[in-house]
Amino acid sequence: MNKIVERYNKLADTLDNLSCGKVIEYANIQDADVCLDLGCGRGGDTFEMARLTGNKGKAIGIDLSEKMIEKAKLFANENNINNADFILSDMQNLPLDNETFDICISNCVLNHIKDKEGIWHEIFRVLKKGGHFVISDIYAIDEIPDHIANDEMLIAECWAGAINKNDYIKYIEKAGFTNVEIIKESTPYLKKDFYIASFTIKGHK
Ligand SMILES: C[S@@+](CC[C@H](N)C(=O)[O-])C[C@H]1O[C@@H](n2cnc3c(N)ncnc32)[C@H](O)[C@@H]1O
Numbered sequence: 001m002n003k004i005v006e007r008y009n010k011l012a013d014t015l016d017n018l019s020c021g022k023v024i025e026y027a028n029i030q031d032a033d034v035c036l037d038l039g040c041g042r043g044g045d046t047f048e049m050a051r052l053t054g055n056k057g058k059a060i061g062i063d064l065s066e067k068m069i070e071k072a073k074l075f076a077n078e079n080n081i082n083n084a085d086f087i088l089s090d091m092q093n094l095p096l097d098n099e100t101f102d103i104c105i106s107n108c109v110l111n112h113i114k115d116k117e118g119i120w121h122e123i124f125r126v127l128k129k130g131g132h133f134v135i136s137d138i139y140a141i142d143e144i145p146d147h148i149a150n151d152e153m154l155i156a157e158c159w160a161g162a163i164n165k166n167d168y169i170k171y172i173e174k175a176g177f178t179n180v181e182i183i184k185e186s187t188p189y190l191k192k193d194f195y196i197a198s199f200t201i202k203g204h205k
Helices: 003-011 044-053 066-078 118-126 152-156 165-174
Strands: 034-038 058-063 084-088 101-107 127-140 178-185 189-191 194-204
Touching: 003 066, 003 152, 034 044, 044 058, 044 066, 044 084, 044 101, 058 066, 066 084, 101 118, 118 127, 118 165, 127 165, 165 178, 165 194
Parallel strands: 034 058, 034 101, 058 084, 101 127
Antiparallel strands: 127 194, 178 194, 189 194
């Protein structure tokens, strides 16, 4: 089992806050929207999207950790939530059709992903024309050396996989998104010897 799955399987049974921003309030979710939450964890944001889009819409959460997905499915069953589904999958290779979603969100997940450029093509592929994304994530202010950036345990701790802001925005725009805007940014903070920060970004297909 890789270290990312190992860490998040353990965290599934805790109440720890695993987010790094507030995406839902900028997502502009409308009645009957079809919504996607990448790296949904226990499904907190997915359930909120399901509530906001109502019974004519739905929300799908994707996560790599089977314990996170189990936890989210259990909550949906126990609370009779019928318009939220959860799929165990690596978000780098989504088992989802092209042009399915009105909205894609992701909260503190993309920094874990190996293919930092490819993931944006995958998000672009599954969004409908006219759809949008809102994503909160971490970016690196200091350059993170390869031996740390490739350390699975440190990546799983939500910081070592961070890339710099210019590359981040470049990959989003290269995938084809327009009107890309940074909505919010944190003040920089230290992880080991490296300054990083979190931000929330929005863009349109
Ligand atoms: C920091 S947690 C955030 C969880 C949730 N978005 C939240 O805000 O509470 C990161 C989540 O991303 C998931 N994850 C990491 N890499 C992933 C991948 N390649 N595909 C799908 N999920 C992934 C982890 O299992 C974990 O649940």
